[in-house]
Amino acid sequence: MSQTTVDLQLASTCAELPTEADIELWVGTSLRILEQDESAELTVRIVDETEALELNKTYRQRDYPTNVLSFPFEAPVELPVRLLGDLVVCAPVIEREAAAQGKALSAHWTHMIVHGTLHLLGYDHIDDDEAVVMERLEQRILEALGYADPYADDYV
Known part of the structure; x- marks a missing residue:
């Protein structure tokens, strides 16, 4: 089995953060389900609101910290290595x-890492058709990881 490598950068004061191994599992599972090469590298930087706000303003012209x-x-x-991005x-x-x-906090962390990974792979949810495709992939990946459908009305 190929290995997904995560460069985890912690720049947050929050206490309950995922581990590098958690993120590697979530990204690796996403790649496997999408039938992509799991030998990939990415950087995951976990930040607080000040940095998230600044980046969102700079790159998306939105004046709020996003997830x-x-x-x-x-x-x-x-390149000889597959870099997904950040x-x-x-x-x-x-x-x-x-x-x-x-x-559960762990379920939402998993969902957001899977969601971000799909963006790194070129998926988007700008229009309704794209959103349906992306949400279905998220549901499939999260189910494989043991989590319920995050879009279900009765999600608990």
Whole structure:
């Protein structure tokens, strides 16, 4: 089995954060289900709201801290290693969303890493058709990881 490698950068004061092994499992499972090469590398930076707000303003012109930002890597030439890109995840936003949605924090972390990974692979949810495709993939991956459908009305 190929190995997914995560460079985990912790820049958050939040206490309950996923481990590098957790993120590698979530990303690796996503790649396997999508029948992609699991020998991939990415950086995941977990931040607090100040950094998330600054990045969201700079790159998306949105004046609020968002849950996850994805920065796909586009190689100018073929490289011997598969770099997916960078995910920046705002821990306080993840915590608030999990509480507001009545979800276990671990389930929401998993969902947001899977969601960000799909963005790194080129999936999006700008229009309704794209959103349906992306949500179905998220549901499939989360089910394989043992989590319920995050879009179900009766999610607990």
